[in-house]
Amino acid sequence: xxxxxxxxxxxxxxxxxxxxxxxxxxxxxxxxxxxxxxxxxxxxxxxxxxxxxxxxxxxxxxxxxxxxxxxxxxxxxxxxxxxxxxxxxxxxxxxxxxxxxxxxxxxxxxxxxx
Amino acid sequence: xxxxxxxxxxxxxxxxxxxxxxxxxxxxxxxxxxxxxxxxxxxxxxxxxxxxxxxxxxxxxxxxxxxxxxxxxxxxxxxxxxxxxxxxxxxxxxxxxxxxxxxxxxxxxxxxx
Numbered sequence: 001x002x003x004x005x006x007x008x009x010x011x012x013x014x015x016x017x018x019x020x021x022x023x024x025x026x027x028x029x030x031x032x033x034x035x036x037x038x039x040x041x042x043x044x045x046x047x048x049x050x051x052x053x054x055x056x057x058x059x060x061x062x063x064x065x066x067x068x069x070x071x072x073x074x075x076x077x078x079x080x081x082x083x084x085x086x087x088x089x090x091x092x093x094x095x096x097x098x099x100x101x102x103x104x105x106x107x108x109x110x111x112x113x114x
Numbered sequence: 115x116x117x118x119x120x121x122x123x124x125x126x127x128x129x130x131x132x133x134x135x136x137x138x139x140x141x142x143x144x145x146x147x148x149x150x151x152x153x154x155x156x157x158x159x160x161x162x163x164x165x166x167x168x169x170x171x172x173x174x175x176x177x178x179x180x181x182x183x184x185x186x187x188x189x190x191x192x193x194x195x196x197x198x199x200x201x202x203x204x205x206x207x208x209x210x211x212x213x214x215x216x217x218x219x220x221x222x223x224x225x226x227x
Contacts, residue, residue: 004157035217042118042217043158075168090157099145099207100165103215105157 003027006091008015013085021109022072023077023091031101035049035094037062037108043090047076050097078111085113116141118206120218127194135189135203135221142182145207149178149189152220153202157179161202162189166209194225 004025013019025032031050035043045058049068063082068074072092078085089109094101117140127133137147139201146165150158152154162178164187170179177190187204 006157009155040123042219043205045214068174088155089220092158099209101165102148102160103158103205105159106151107157110155 004051004091004093004104006089006106006109009107009111011109013113015113016080017113018077018079019085019111019113021078021089021091021111023074023076023106024072025074025091025093025104025106026072027093027095028071028093028103029093029104030071031094031097032068033089033103034058034064034066034074035092037088037090046076046089048097051070078113085111087097087111116144116206116208116214116216118204118218120202120204120217120221122221123219124222124224126224126226129196131194131225132190132192133194133223134190135191135202135223137187137189138217139185139187139206139216140206142185143209144182145209147178147180147187148205148215149176149187149205150203150205152203154200158203191223194223196225196227199223199225 033048034046047066049055091106092103098110125202134151149161164180175192205217208214
């Protein structure tokens with residue numbers, strides 16, 4: 001069954017620690033995305049990758065880093081430089097970045113930093 | 115800069131009622147508009163996608179319309195059921211500037227049995 005797997009579902013970290021969120025897809029999609037969702041706000045794009053070994057900053061990339069070493073995997077690292085990291089993080093993929101390519105989402109990771 | 119607004123932020127209706135969710139956007143230069151459903155603590159599930167050249171799309175009890183010139187879309191849900199309770203988000207795909215997707219904050223729907 002094809003889909004996007006995000007792990008873990010819940011993540012707790014102390015302030016000042018880096019943390020990495022996992023995202024794996026078996027849809028054979030070229031493009032992958034990371035979004036952040038906060039209460040009362042629309043999803044905001046953190047980073048996206050159109051192809052392996054390539055990625056671009058989205059609207060709120062500061063304090064985050066990504067890698068795309070494999071087509072299936074697009075991990076997101078939340079660094080200590082991110083001032084307000086507590087949020088719900090959603091990974092998505094699409095066949096490519098063309099406008100007719102719909103987004104498919106994982107079930108998210110809720111990160112709490114105290 | 116494109117802004118997507120969904121009003122109301124929350125809605126509670128009795129079971130069986132037909133209802134309309136609204137989505138408005140400020141820049142009509144869109145490529146398509148997509149409606150998603152999000153259950154609590156979960157990801158987004160695509161419901162309907164309307165191309166900019168289309169006026170509406172239907173899937174089962176759901177009908178989405180698009181009026182690009184006025185910057186509006188509606189999601190009509192017929193004969194609502196408790197299982198329809200969720201947050202509904204709309205998202206527009208920009209027609210320029212890298213085909214970015216801009217999301218609204220969503221309407222939280224509660225259907226009472």
